[in-house]
Amino acid sequence: MPELPEVETTVRALREPVVGRTIIDVWNDWPRLIVTHDLDELKYQIHNQTVQAISRRAKYLVFHLTNGEHLIIHLKMSGHLSVVAPEIPRHKHVHTIFHLDNGKELRFKDMRKFGRVYLVKNTDEFFQKLGPEPLEDSFTVDLLKERLKGRRRIMKTTLLDQHIIAGIGNIYADEALFYAGIHPERGADELTEEDFVKLHAAIKKVLNLGIAREGASIDLYAKPDGTRGEMQNAVAVFRRTGQLCRQCEQYIQRKKLNGRSTHFCPTCQR
DNA sequence: ACCGGAGCCTGTTAGC
DNA sequence: TGCTAACAGGCTCCGG
Numbered sequence: 001m002p003e004l005p006e007v008e009t010t011v012r013a014l015r016e017p018v019v020g021r022t023i024i025d026v027w028n029d030w031p032r033l034i035v036t037h038d039l040d041e042l043k044y045q046i047h048n049q050t051v052q053a054i055s056r057r058a059k060y061l062v063f064h065l066t067n068g069e070h071l072i073i074h075l076k077m078s079g080h081l082s083v084v085a086p087e088i089p090r091h092k093h094v095h096t097i098f099h100l101d102n103g104k105e106l107r108f109k110d111m112r113k114f115g116r117v118y119l120v121k122n123t124d125e126f127f128q129k130l131g132p133e134p135l136e137d138s139f140t141v142d143l144l145k146e147r148l149k150g151r152r153r154i155m156k157t158t159l160l161d162q163h164i165i166a167g168i169g170n171i172y173a174d175e176a177l178f179y180a181g182i183h184p185e186r187g188a189d190e191l192t193e194e195d196f197v198k199l200h201a202a203i204k205k206v207l208n209l210g211i212a213r214e215g216a217s218i219d220l221y222a223k224p225d226g227t228r229g230e231m232q233n234a235v236a237v238f239r240r241t242g243q244l245c246r247q248c249e250q251y252i253q254r255k256k257l258n259g260r261s262t263h264f265c266p267t268c269q270r
Numbered sequence: 271a272c273c274g275g276a277g278c279c280t281g282t283t284a285g286c
Numbered sequence: 287t288g289c290t291a292a293c294a295g296g297c298t299c300c301g302g
Contacts, residue, residue: 002295002296003295003296006295032278059295059296059297074296074297075295075296076278076295076296076297077279077294077295077296077297078279078280078281078294078295093280110279111279111280111281112278112279112280112281112294113278113279113280114278114279114296114297115296116297150271150272151272152272152273153272153273153274157273157274160296162296162297169295169296170294170295170296171295172295215295216295218294218295219282219294219295220281220294220295221295238295258273258274258275259274259275259276260296261293261294
């Protein structure tokens with residue numbers, strides 16, 4: 001479910017209730033969610049550790065602990081984090097709970113169980129293979145060009161590859177290609193100078209719009225407090241199959257590309 | 271090195 | 287209505 005804007009929204013919402021809190025215990029009923037440790041080891045490692053900061057890298061949330069360890073969580077398709085009082089009934093899809101020193105619980109709910117928890121010391125090493133953050137100032141037109149250089153796969157698939165650029169998923173890939181006027185089946189090596197400039201601006205535009213609107217609640221995604229984002233009301237093409245393009249008289253088309261549902265305007269995108 | 275497809279999971283929706 | 291297949295905001299692994 002969540003892409004860069006949804007994860008960023010989650011991080012921002014968790015800072016107030018979690019930063020400064022100390023983790024006193026961990027509960028889990030689906031061991032595969034925790035990748036780097038078994039439950040007892042994890043409990044031992046993070047017991048009495050205070051969360052000093054929460055940050056985001058690509059679609060990962062990073063909780064910085066006082067002992068120098070980093071608790072890293074990926075929400076994958078259906079993950080959701082919330083901080084609630086213990087008396088709130090636990091939803092059946094909650095598979096991990098971090099108990100905080102004020103009695104509240106940081107709950108990781110994940111219907112499809114694709115989500116993952118890691119505890120790592122060295123984040124540079126952990127994130128080594130990820131591409132650049134598209135919203136950083138260092139993500140320039142030249143850097144985008146360099147990242148796409150020599151790649152022959154189609155643009156849709158290229159934008160989804162986290163090793164090339166980090167943080168873009170299915171919604172924002174379709175949206176960015178629309179605003180750039182680039183057909184999703186164009187090869188990355190066919191882009192012109194003008195395409196690079198437009199794509200660079202389009203990526204920043206759609207991700208910033210997604211953050212401003214606090215994420216796209218098209219299916220399962222919700223903010224930590226359970227309320228919906230607003231980005232679903234501002235999409236140009238995603239899941240708008242058969243509806244009118246906002247820029248011309250054509251209808252939005254859907255096509256499956258390398259297994260991923262892709263939405264585009266055949267007139268505006270070439 | 272690059273690329274595409276299978277697999278991981280459960281729930282919802284589309285199609286017969 | 288009721289069943290079955292397709293589909294779902296992601297990523298890793300494996301083979302070509």
